[in-house]
Amino acid sequence: MDAPVPESRSAAPLRPPPAGAAAGPSGPGAAPPPLVEAAGLAFTVPTASGPVNILRGVDLRIAPGEAVGIVGPSGSGKTSLLMLLAGLERPTGGRLRVAGHDLAAMDEDALARFRRDHVGIVFQAFHLIPTMTALENVAVPLEFAGRRDAFARAEAALAAVGLGHRLGHYPGQLSGGEQQRVALARAVVAGPRLLLADEPTGNLDRATGAQVMALLFDLRARLGTTLLLVTHDPALAACCARRVHMEDGRIVADDGGDAAASAAGAAVPAA
Ligand SMILES: Nc1ncnc2c1ncn2[C@@H]1O[C@H](COP(=O)(O)OP(=O)(O)OP(=O)(O)O)[C@@H](O)[C@H]1O
Numbered sequence: 001m002d003a004p005v006p007e008s009r010s011a012a013p014l015r016p017p018p019a020g021a022a023a024g025p026s027g028p029g030a031a032p033p034p035l036v037e038a039a040g041l042a043f044t045v046p047t048a049s050g051p052v053n054i055l056r057g058v059d060l061r062i063a064p065g066e067a068v069g070i071v072g073p074s075g076s077g078k079t080s081l082l083m084l085l086a087g088l089e090r091p092t093g094g095r096l097r098v099a100g101h102d103l104a105a106m107d108e109d110a111l112a113r114f115r116r117d118h119v120g121i122v123f124q125a126f127h128l129i130p131t132m133t134a135l136e137n138v139a140v141p142l143e144f145a146g147r148r149d150a151f152a153r154a155e156a157a158l159a160a161v162g163l164g165h166r167l168g169h170y171p172g173q174l175s176g177g178e179q180q181r182v183a184l185a186r187a188v189v190a191g192p193r194l195l196l197a198d199e200p201t202g203n204l205d206r207a208t209g210a211q212v213m214a215l216l217f218d219l220r221a222r223l224g225t226t227l228l229l230v231t232h233d234p235a236l237a238a239c240c241a242r243r244v245h246m247e248d249g250r251i252v253a254d255d256g257g258d259a260a261a262s263a264a265g266a267a268v269p270a271a
Contacts, residue, residue: 042093
């Protein structure tokens with residue numbers, strides 16, 4: 001578990017997103033369009049005791065390649081924001097574009113394709129399929145996508161997280177840290193433009209958590225992936241170049257917002 005993370009050594013190495021997808025201006029001096037554009041984003045859910053306003057007008061732009069830590073007290077809406085960005089929940093108000101897709105306008109099938117093509121997610125719980133090996137767990141999303149190189153890519157992803165020697169192990173035969181590394185491999189195997197992590201070290205001891213975080217940032221740097229990290233830990237948030245602070249369903253502080261906004265170019269058009 002404490003072994004250093006080896007470099008990828010498979011015949012099908014992890015690849016960054018296609019040229020122009022993750023970063024890079026489209027012309028001389030041009031800033032890339034933002035990967036995430038949220039304006040007045042609202043998320044309200046009905047409950048037996050009436051509607052609950054979980055997000056109350058979130059404005060957020062994130063440029064390709066940024067690493068953003070989302071912090072804030074429990075119940076402030078961090079996970080809900082992440083679920084919207086992932087296309088796992090649908091906004092009830094405002095605008096949300098991710099990787100050029102208007103998520104509020106997409107049906108369930110389109111959202112599933114969006115997630116498959118653009119998003120990798122790591123949660124606090126590992127969410128591995130217990131009856132599948134590490135290799136199968138990582139290959140499954142690619143197989144569903146009809147990728148004939150699913151297993152070769154899964155093997156490369158597991159090698160990249162230091163688990164090239166654990167391909168045939170089932171989750172129950174792996175430590176917590178190893179299981180989270182499998183989950184990380186699964187999250188990045190398809191080369192997502194957006195990597196979302198929600199308290200990914202919450203179930204791990206400090207040393208193992210530190211290893212997983214180092215791996216997360218290493219993969220992000222190698223793949224050029226945009227990262228959103230939800231965390232209660234200020235030290236982990238400090239690993240991100242930009243921190244966004246949420247309270248009561250709103251962003252109340254953003255130490256990179258201006259720079260990111262100017263780097264990202266045009267504002268989100270009005271609804
Ligand atoms: N489906 C739902 N129905 C009702 N209320 C919900 C639902 N989902 C979230 N909430 C409420 O919305 C608020 C925000 O929840 P969310 O999980 O986004 O917060 P959080 O900042 O991630 O919290 P934590 O740090 O504790 O994980 C909470 O008060 C939560 O109880």
